[in-house]
Amino acid sequence: MAKIGLEIHGQLTKLESKLFCPCKADYRQFEPNTNICPICMGIPGSLPLLNRTAVEKATLIAMALDCKTPHKIAFFRKNYFYPDLPKNFQITQLNVYGNTSIGWEGKISVADKVIRIRRIQLEEDPGRLIYEGANEKTKVTLVDYNRAGTPLVEIVTEPDFETPHEVREFLNILSDLLENLNVSDPGLEGAMRADANVSIEGGSKVEIKNIGSFHDLEKAVHFEITRQQSLVERKIEIVQETRHWDDGRKITVSARTKEEEAEYRYHLEADIPWVRINDDTKNQLQTHMPESISSKKERYVSKYGITSQVADILASDRYFSELFENAKNQTNAKDIANMITTDIMGLLDTRKKRETSKLSSEHLSDLVEYIKSNKITRASAKLALDEIIKNGKSLEEIINDLDLGHVSDKDELSNIITQVLNEEAKAVKDAKLNPEIVNFLVGKVMQKTRGKADPELTLSLLKKSLGFD
């Protein structure tokens, strides 16, 4: 059986500034090497200035993951030479000389299993290396320090996973949790990265690094388990090593560096005094902790009678649950939830679409209200939604603009039905043999009215005309 442990790096993208300087935590909008200052560039004489909000946000994560949290935290230097490290050391945390990191010994439920969290630490992200050049001769490595110093939480799990699927499940849950805490936007490129440790019975621990996405991580873990199993079957020794995920070939390859011999010469970062986190601060954080996803889900089911599946989808997504919370009341909650999960999620399936969407919670409650009181059909509502997302006009205005008002006038509808029956003579004939054809005719009526016809009325009028009654 495989044993898998994870090291997840999550950027605190919702913070205003970097961990130790005033540069922006969200570096993605900048030209290379323009979101930098003497501190994050390690210019001689500069000193790190701790972002206290980062400590609080990270503590919030630790609390949400049921971790033990310290009264005092300390920072350490991890020393190694690498071009993406301006100071050639990284400011991070260490629990070797007592527990002084943001949190430790936590847990999180994944399906029916409890995954233990070994520790959470706060640290700075290095810069970014960009490899360019078409061939060996023109190959260059460019360094962009915009990311250097971005606040990062490293979450280390115990080796509690047994399958790649569990790993994927966990990462989804963790990513939803970080999003729900409003500390991170895991959808941003590079905002959440993970390394995995994989070992099987009779083998040694192999670390897989350099994995771009959760999807690839699942694949990499799967590949690694298979690789190790086939080695064991052939009685070949599994060496303890670091392997890189080769994104092109979809395999893991030996990193060929003796990383286990890495010597980090950890020592206290004296430029940052120990930070006290007293009980008041912890209580304060606990009080302002956003409602957990599981408690939200439970509430949606018990209070509004929403199905467990819909409640799950809704609660796990911060954007849509917020939309739901603002639009819902005791009577319309179920319809709002259904509209979000069946219609809106499909329309707003990317970050960009969400950002430019003009849809408000009022729109949403109006739409549900209008459908319920038969002012528009569900089909018209869908058309209206498209418009609302684009221009944000009120539902009433859009109904006028697009002429989406409900056709529930019997005479008008009868006229249209007569037209359809004339045009679809063959279908009318077939309908005598196959009553299902009637649905096709309803569809034709809907087409002619651009979805505005009252479906029930149409059906009953059609049946009458066809002599089905």
Next chain:
Amino acid sequence: MNLGISALQYVNSIKNGDFTVEEFIEKSFERIKEIDDKLHAFLSFNDIALEKAKGIDRQISSNQKVGQCFGMPISVKDNMCVEGTKTTCASKVLENFVSPYTGTAVSRLDAEDAIIIGKTNLDEFAMGLSTEFSAYGPSKNPWNIDYVPGGSSGGSAVSVSANECIASLGSDTGGSIRNPASFCSIVGLKPTYGLVSRFGLVSYANSLDQIGPMTKTVKDSAFLLNIISGVDHNDNTTIDNKNQDYLKNIDAGIAGKKIGIVTEMTNPDGLSTGVLNATNDAIKKFEDLGANCEQVSLGMSKYAVAAYYTITSTEAGSNLARYDNIRYGYEFDSSGFEFNSYISQARSKLGPEVVRRMIVGGFVPSAGHAGKYFLKALKVKSKLITEINHIFKKFDYLISPTVPIQPFKFGEKINDPVSFMLVDFNTVTANLTGIPAISVPFKIEDGLPIGIQIMANHMDEHSLLQAAYALEKTVSLPEVEI
């Protein structure tokens, strides 16, 4: 015009109109031109000093508000950043480093209308106690140019002692302010760790580094400390001193105070005869001033030098890692080198003392050896703090000679690292425990200076300066002739 005046005398003279700022700055540059080829106190000069002097003169003559320093020329050790100027740390690796900002201590002086006249020599990255490790050649002791001026803030001490400027800012990690102050017969104060912002000070061992004034008189040190001390939002380790005025009641005297004579630091076996005699004289003077002197043992000080070198090498190894010759450094062709071998080649060009510390700093905190060296050193540090806290419950001050020996000749000790290290014996304790310590000029013996060190409790600079002032008043020393 007498260039040998104190900062406070200078302020009075300017206020009296005895001379203008421009005249004084001009004269100072003349003196530098005349003697600095011989002394080599400075590494670079401020091109706009005269311009600034004229500006201050204009402000004075038009009765505008002028900062407390009234344009006095102050030199700054070349490991402190001043915007737009070179900060070399006396290393070739920073030969062309131009700082994009000004550090806090310097900008506070600047805000009070001090004129930063130039940057002074030091041992490369402040590692050393003679300036012999400067990549640009040593400074000379104005009392006898065959002798070292002490270090690492040797250039600063020389510039003040030889009247090239009124005062200087130095930095002290294990004695680097006090040692050259003692060797050049000036006052050198290492404040409590955290009292003066380190923002802009190029780190050597950042848990111990501290900026402090180097001056002609104790009052001048108090005057400058008033300006440069206090909490700074650019340095998380600074302490709020509530704008304490260190000049106030500086003449309160020390009658009735309890002074501990640190046994380990006054051990006759470790001191030269001249220093031993001077120390006994000093004890007598303290008693004459009404203090009660008593021997006190600081047991852990025996291990302080070893702990000091272990901790400083570890931190230096980390602080100096950024000098990888990629963003600043030497002319060095990188072709054919893999990343790590390039870095090691480039870094082998650092000076011998720096390389020595890098090697030690790579070893003592490493996974296999930290328990035997680095962690033990931290234990010594923490025990030393406990011991010091205990002692200051009973005593107001601790005293010793600042340095166990008098200035030595160039080349005399440079090839014997261990005996070199022991020169720090009396000074490192204040750094390891974070307490303030001052060196006061006390005697000229065989033409070379001897200083007395006074230490006080954490954040007790006020009372430390009172004791230093009391001692200073009992001695009358000749002017240096150069």
